[in-house]
Amino acid sequence: MHATRGFTLVEAVIGLALVGTVCLTAALAIVAGRGIGQRARHETIGTVAARARLADLASLTFAIDSGPAGEPIERTDTTTDLTCDPPAAGGSGLTPSPPDALGVDRVGYVDYLDDTGRPLGAGDAARAQAAYVRRWAIVREGRGAGEIASFAVAIVPVALAYRIVPGGPVDVPRLLAQPGVVCLRGARSRHGS
Numbered sequence: 001m002h003a004t005r006g007f008t009l010v011e012a013v014i015g016l017a018l019v020g021t022v023c024l025t026a027a028l029a030i031v032a033g034r035g036i037g038q039r040a041r042h043e044t045i046g047t048v049a050a051r052a053r054l055a056d057l058a059s060l061t062f063a064i065d066s067g068p069a070g071e072p073i074e075r076t077d078t079t080t081d082l083t084c085d086p087p088a089a090g091g092s093g094l095t096p097s098p099p100d101a102l103g104v105d106r107v108g109y110v111d112y113l114d115d116t117g118r119p120l121g122a123g124d125a126a127r128a129q130a131a132y133v134r135r136w137a138i139v140r141e142g143r144g145a146g147e148i149a150s151f152a153v154a155i156v157p158v159a160l161a162y163r164i165v166p167g168g169p170v171d172v173p174r175l176l177a178q179p180g181v182v183c184l185r186g187a188r189s190r191h192g193s
Contacts (some may be wrong), residue, residue, distance in 0.1 A: 046182030103170030
């Protein structure tokens with residue numbers, strides 16, 4: 001008669017431990033892959049939306065014309081509303097922004113985007129539907145032909161945009177360093193037309 005040999009308890013436990021380890025590793029890889037995919041999605045949508053706003057800001061009038069006697073006349077768009085699509089009159093244009101405009105929603109320097117990056121507008125209804133907050137800051141330095149307008153545009157997922165410590169200042173560099181947050185910068189100089 002042949003003796004049939006089965007698995008011992010120790011062998012069964014070792015086998016289960018190996019299968020458990022492989023399953024846990026696979027689950028962790030799936031979770032990590034999903035997180036990487038979500039971050040890449042945020043960054044792609046953020047980059048496209050930030051570039052679009054930088055292009056809008058760069059397209060606004062920021063020039064020097066010659067007056068009737070040849071004197072330089074500065075022309076700067078300070079009335080275009082970029083918070084609506086398409087841009088319209090009644091906004092802040094290239095008016096310098098408050099210093100905290102990248103960290104806090106400031107009228108004229110913020111609008112809201114849906115989960116595909118499409119602009120929703122700037123009102124409370126848009127904010128309630130938003131997946132992303134688009135904020136921009138404008139700083140102007142110098143005067144005349146040497147004046148420079150610098151722009152920064154931040155796209156922040158709503159889940160991060162409103163994590164503010166009550167009563168404390170917004171730590172803008174820390175906010176902009178969060179995964180999924182995109183911040184692009186640009187500048188242009190005043191030119192003759």
